[in-house]
Amino acid sequence: MSVSKSPLTVHVAAPRGFCAGVDRAIKIVELALERYGPPVYVRHEIVHNRFVVDRLRGLGAVFVETLDSVPDGRPVVFSAHGVPKAVPSAAEARGLDYLDATCPLVSKVHRQAQRMVDNGFHIVFIGHAGHPEVIGTFGQVPHGTMTLVETEEDARALAVANPEKTGFLTQTTLSVDDTAAIIEILKQRFPAIQAPKSEDICYATSNRQAAVKSITAKCERMLVIGAPNSSNSRRLAEVADRLGVPARLIERAGDIDWAWLGSPQAIGITAGASAPEVLVREVIDALAERFDVTEIEAEHEPEGMVFKLPRQLVA
Template sequence: MTDRPDLRILTAAPRGFCAGVDRAIQIVELALERFGAPVYVRHEIVHNRFVVERLKDLGAIFVDELDEVPDDRPVVFSAHGVPKSVPANARDRNLTFVDATCPLVSKVHRQAERLIDDGLHILFIGHAGHPEVIGTFGQVPDGAMTLVETVEDAQSIAVADPGNLAFLTQTTLSVDDTAAIVEALRQRFPEIRVPRSEDICYATSNRQAAVKAIAPECDRMLVVGAPNSSNSLRLAEVAERMGVPARLIERASQIDWDWLGHPRCLGVTAGASAPEVLVREVVDALRERFDVTEEIADHTPERMVFKLPRELVG
C-alpha cells in the first residue's frame, strides 16, 4: 500500500528526437571520431542544453560565428541551416566543414531558390530571429523575401506586385497558426503560389497531433524541451489552446510542484530536440511523489531516417 496519490501519466508518442536531430547529433559524434577533438560547431547543433553539454564533454566547441574557428580545425553547421555566406566563407578559408542542416530545411532552401529564379517574391511565414529563418533568408538576395509572423501581418503587408507572389514556411511552426496565416494570404492574394508539399515538417505536425490526441483526457501537460526550441513551445501552446494548463521544462528539477498539484491524469511529451532520457527523468521524479501508472499513447509511428554526409561515412 502507498499513501501517495494515484497519477495516470499519458506519454505522447511520437515525442522527442526527430530524424533531423538524430542525424545532426550523429554528425558531430562522427566528426569527433573522424577528426579528433576539438570539433567546432557553429551555433547550438540543436536547441537542447543537455545535448549540447554532452557533446562538449566529448570534445565539441560551440561558437557563434565562423571567425572563432581556427584554420586547422573542422566545423559543423547546425541542424537549423545557415545562410549561403557561411559555407562560402568556410571555403574561402579552406576550412573543413560538415553541414548538419536538416534535409527538410534544405528542401525549403531549394524551394526558395527556385521561386526566386522564377521571378517571384516570397512571403516567408516564420518567427523573426529564429536560426532557421535567418538561414533561409540567407539563401536569396536581400529584399527577395518578406517575413510574415501573424495573421495581422498577412492582412496588412505591402507588396509591390500582388500577382507575383509565393509563400514558404518555417518547418517548426504551429500547424493551426500557420493554416490561419496561409488562409489570410490566399484570401488577399488569390494567385499566390503554394508550396508543392507541406513545409511544416512531419515531426512537428506529428508531435502536435499527438498532444491533441491525449489532451482531452489530461488535467495538466508537461512538455520537455528548451525555451528557445520553436517546436517545443508550440507543443505547450497546443495543449493550452485545448484548455489544458501546460508547462515547458528542460529537466525534472524545473517541475513546479505547486502548479502541478494533484492531477488525476498528466500528459507528458517532448520537443523534437529533447532526448528520451530527460522524459524518463521527469517520469521518475513523478514516481517519487505519486503512485504512477504510465501509458504510451502511440499516435503515429515514425520511421523516417536521413542519410549521413558521405564525407563522414565513406
C-alpha cells in the first residue's frame, strides 16, 4: 500500500550555483589536462567544492598546497581565489609552466591594492582571516601596507597613521549587508577614506544573496548547497538566518538533516557559486522521495557573464 506524501513547495533561488569565475577556473583545469595530459597539478582546491575537486581528481588533477609538491616539468594551475605574487615568481624561478585561474574580479582587487600602495595609501582590507583570497590579496603588496578588518568592532577600534592617505578594499565573497555596515563605520570615522572605484563584492555573490532574500518570506527552512569552507555559501545561509528562516549548509543530499527539516509546507534551496547544478537536482530528488514536491524557480535575469581563458589554452 502506497503511503501518501505530504505536499512540499520548493522555492529554488535564482541565480544560484556556478558563477563565471568558477566556470572559467574549472575549464582551465579541464583544458590543461587535455593540452598537457595528466597529471596536472593545482595549488589549493581550484574552487571550494568537494564534488568538483573529486571529479577533476578523477580526470588526473593533483591538488597540492605548495609549489614544493609540484615535480619539475609538470604544469601547475593557481586556484580561482588568487595567490600571493611570490607564488608565480617561484614557479618562474623553477621553470614551471603555470596557468592562473584567479577569478578576474579577484585580480581586479589585486590591481587596485597595488595601485593604492603605489600612490602612498595604507589599505584597510575587509575580509576573513585565513581565507585564500585574503592571503592572495595581502601577498600583492609589501608587508605592513594593509590591515585586515573582519567585524564592525574591528572597524570601530581601528587606528590609522594618516586618515588622508587611507583606502579600503574588500574580499569579493562577503555579506553585502555586513560589509556595508563596516564601510559606513569606516567612512564615519575617516571621512577622507578612499573607496574602490567600483564595488569589490562580486556580482555573483551579490546576486545570490539577493536571490535568497527574495524567497525567504515564502519559506520555513532554507537549504544552501555548498562547502563549509566556501565563504560565499556560508554567507547565503547567514542571509536566510538573519531574516528569520533557519538555514543549513549542506554539501549534498546525503547531508540533509531530516529531523531538523521536519514537515514544512515550503522550503527554499540555493547553491553557492562553486556548487554545480547537478547537486541541486540531487537534493530536490531526495526531497521528492519523502514529499510530494512542487518546484518553483524564482524569476530572475540571466547573468550572462563570461571571462576569457588564458592565452596558452586557446592559442
